[in-house]
Amino acid sequence: MIDIISRFFTNLLERTQGPMHFRFLLQPTMSLIFAIIAAVRDAKKGVSPYLWRMISEGSKRKVIIREGWKDVGKIFILALALDVIYQLVVIFKYHTEEGFYPLESIVVAAALAIIPYILIRGPVNRIVRNFIPKKNTDNQEEKKH
Numbered sequence: 001m002i003d004i005i006s007r008f009f010t011n012l013l014e015r016t017q018g019p020m021h022f023r024f025l026l027q028p029t030m031s032l033i034f035a036i037i038a039a040v041r042d043a044k045k046g047v048s049p050y051l052w053r054m055i056s057e058g059s060k061r062k063v064i065i066r067e068g069w070k071d072v073g074k075i076f077i078l079a080l081a082l083d084v085i086y087q088l089v090v091i092f093k094y095h096t097e098e099g100f101y102p103l104e105s106i107v108v109a110a111a112l113a114i115i116p117y118i119l120i121r122g123p124v125n126r127i128v129r130n131f132i133p134k135k136n137t138d139n140q141e142e143k144k145h
Contacts, residue, residue, distance in 0.1 A: 011097070011104055019094075020086045027079045027112040034071040035117045039124035043132055049122030072117040079109035 016024055042050065054064045083105040091097045 008101075008104060008107075011101065012108065015083070015086065015108060018086070019089055020082060023079065023082050023086075023112065027075060027082075028116045030075050031072055031113045031116040032120050034075065035120040036124050038068070038071050039121045040128050042121070042125045043128035046129075047125075049125045051118055051122045068117065068121075072113050075113040075117075076109050079112045080105055083108045 015021070038050070042048075047053065048056075050064070050068060054061060054068075057064065084102075087097065087100050087105065091100060
């Protein structure tokens with residue numbers, strides 16, 4: 001078991017320097033862009049931050065997760081596909097690995113696509129809400145009288 005964990009972390013570190021290492025910049029950047037767009041949309045609607053909603057609104061959790069998956073799902077699939085390609089290149093072209101490890105591909109795809117999205121969407125929502133003018137209901141009621 002220790003050998004598996006050791007190999008897992010060694011392989012993950014090697015991915016940042018090997019072929020196709022550009023994806024470690026490109027995919028989180030894409031994820032951050034989608035998170036910012038979603039956060040601005042949430043702030044305009046007056047919706048609470050994404051991770052907080054996911055944790056606190058248990059009855060709506062599936063809907064909230066599906067909403068996030070719409071934004072980040074394509075990036076995750078792309079990250080997964082690129083990591084599979086990376087592993088195949090390393091196995092067959094460079095002959096530095098003896099096997100294919102699908103769990104590693106899933107972990108890398110989640111780390112590059114899903115985690116940045118979840119971590120950024122909430123804080124950006126909070127920041128943007130500070131710049132959106134709040135509707136003052138007291139002034140509107142005084143104008144009616």
